[in-house]
Amino acid sequence: MEALRRLLAALDRDGDPAPADDIAFRIEALDRIDACLPHADEALRRQAMAASDRLESLNARFFEDLREDIRRGFGPERLMACFARWERPRAHADDPQAYDLLDELVAGLLRIGEPAVPTIELSPDMVFYQPTPARHILAMIRHSRLGPDDVLVDLGSGLGHVPLLAAICTRATAIGIELEPAYVACAQAAAGALALSNVRFMQADARAADVSAGTVFYLYTPFKGAILRDVLERLRDEATRRTIRVCTFGPCTAEVTQQSWLIRSAEYEANAPAIFHSG
Ligand SMILES: C[S@@+](CC[C@H](N)C(=O)[O-])C[C@H]1O[C@@H](n2cnc3c(N)ncnc32)[C@H](O)[C@@H]1O
Structure with missing residues (x-):
């Protein structure tokens, strides 16, 4: 639980914990919080949930801004700059079908709904x-x-x-x-x-x-x-x-x-x- 305490302390200390477009940092932080939650005591759990809500709402605002820029026709410039930052070194070169952080980011960007039963x-x-x-x-x-x-x-x-x-x-x-x-x-x-x-x-x-x-x-x-x-x-x-x-x-x-x-x-x-x- 020490790792979760340290992460929450860093998030508290830094306020908005990353530059506005460093959404990858926030998604990774959310994943780390999720992984630790089942083992946290009640007080730590409440603190972690509040941090999660804050990160989620920053992400929602980021994606809404990006989607608005796409609607206004600035997609190629905005997206190529974002992707250059979001693409990570390949940790999965041996599994070409594997999904990664970029897929989570694209899901937040495209917001494709759940399909009806085929x-x-x-x-x-x-x-x-x-x-x-x-x-x-x-x-x-x-x-x-x-x-x-x-x-x-x-x-x-x-x-x-x-x-x-x-x-x-x-x-x-x-x-x-x-x-x-x-x-x-x-x-x-x-x-x-x-x-x-x-x-x-x-x-x-x-x-x-x-x-x-x-x-x-x-x-x-x-x-x-x-x-x-x-x-x-x-x-x-x-x-x-x-x-x-x-x-x-x-x-x-x-x-x-x-x-x-x-x-x-x-x-x-x-x-x-x-x-x-x-x-
Ligand atoms: C492996 S998925 C690829 C999806 C998408 N191209 C992508 O890369 O994200 C294959 C898709 O082909 C569709 N499909 C299969 N046979 C088809 C056909 N004869 N005509 C049109 N679509 C077909 C399936 O329903 C499925 O959605």
Whole structure:
């Protein structure tokens, strides 16, 4: 309990314990308080809860300011500066699927609601929802050099983290295509609450959706087998009309690497999304 006493004393002594945008410090402090609470006596517990409330309300104010700046169109400048501070050295290089502090921060920023119970039963070759860890989304946005003339299409966009972050952090257009209507509704609501005009979500099967506007396609292994082959055939057809980039994360990368019409960029680390471009 000595660690908790010391932390609370430091928080008391320093008033607002960190610069306004050092939200990462506050989230880590909240996690440390949470971990100690079950072992604290009643007096220490009351003191810890009061400190927690204060940190939570500073965080809420910080996120509301950031969200207001995004609504006013300052997302790319504000977010890229924040992310540069928030990204931590990789403590989990051996587990590419692991989530970290950045994901907590992105959750506070995007405030995507809890989806209704899914109504679509996925066929065996379709992969259930799991979000891409935020550090990989940022890596994909940087490495694909997503620019104002690009249209990013996330095939199987789930709750919409990838299109939402791309639309906030860049001047590109982003489209999410997702089979499950409950996920599409949540993603649309999150985009509406941030007044984002450069992102939209479509409820559709990726095999049939209109992808003719896309210049960059992202797949976090949304499907495999015959469905993946069908969709890659569609992308190959799109690539006969314009050069496209295809970004992949997870097991589908192996299948995409076999596509003779795509060239893989060799310069990026193995655990980040892979970037391919057509001829
Ligand atoms: C692994 S999750 C990826 C979510 C999101 N792209 C991300 O990276 O955060 C795969 C998503 O693909 C969706 N999906 C599976 N098959 C699909 C299909 N044929 N058409 C559209 N979406 C599909 C699933 O419902 C799920 O939400």
